[in-house]
Amino acid sequence: MADILIGTCGWTDPNLLRSGWYPPGHRDPDKRLRHYATRFPLVEADSSYYALPSARTTALWADRTPDGFRFDVKAFSLLTGHPTRPAALPPDLRTHPRDEALRTEVWTRYAEALAPLHDTGRLGTLLFQYPPSLRPGPEAETFIRTARERAHDWPFAVEFRDPAWWHPDHAARTTAFLTDLNATAVATDTPEDQHPVPVTTPHLAMVRFHGRSPHWRTGSKEDRFRHTYTERELAQWLPRIHSLSAATSEVHLLFNNCCADAAPTAAQTMHDLLSTTFPHQPTPAEKTTPEAH
Secondary structure, eight states, X not given: OOEEEEEESXXXXXHHHHHTOSOTTOOSHHHXXXXXXXXXXXXXXXXXXXXXXXXXXXXXXXXXXXXXXXXXXXXXXGGGTOOOOGGGXXXXXXXXXXXXXXXXXXXXXXXXXXXXXXXXXXXXXXXEEEOTTOOSSHHHHHHHHHXXXXXXXXOEEEEESSGGGGSXXXXXXXXXXXXXXXXXXXXEEOSSOOOOOOOOOSSOEEEEEOXXXXXXXXXXXXXXXXXXXXXXXXXXXXXXXXXXXXXXXXXXXXXXOBSTTHHHHHHHHHHHHHHTTSSOOOOHHHHSOOOXX
């Protein structure tokens, strides 16, 4: 049976900081991450999508978390074909053409920055979330394969925002493609009808819970991801999580719904649901001495 790690997509969202989820006195980055790591064994680092991280920052993340803690790290926007502001690039790269040579240099710096997580065993996977504009086809497959070849010795997960990749007419090809790349297929929970997402690597399966807002593809970020999961909605996932856990050695469940403390609340509810059907999986809080509240 797989280890099932549950967490949230980020730990520094302003709405979360204002919600009161962190205890009083946990205003600085060090205390916030240390507290988070007593509650959950997994987190997604999404700041790396907006700007290249630094090795100093990721070394601090490693220092502030216990052994066994995992970071799933989003790929920088340029690496996945998203629009990227020049200001998000290092100054010496801002005037370069947006081509594969630039992506290769950006990848090199991105990988160097993540080395402290990789070297300390705290890297769960890299998350390459591809935009809706990346539609299935040979050109898109070449783009993804090139990214995978750069990251050939790194764990690599792929989330498609165009549901056509998992339409029954294309699902078998997508499955074979990701399996050949040794890339984890990311399942999602959204308001849209979901096609089954298969297990494509033996070491990791992954689900990102984006919420079920009626504004999923419109409006602000808060509009798109605003949702409070009910226990019934989460319980619907238990059979699928059972299936995933039987096919891989580790399962990551990440909550991306907002706002306020909606994500950690849903993550805790999922943990409680799973604890009744799976062998006990301790949280970091059960391995370490909890901080005083």
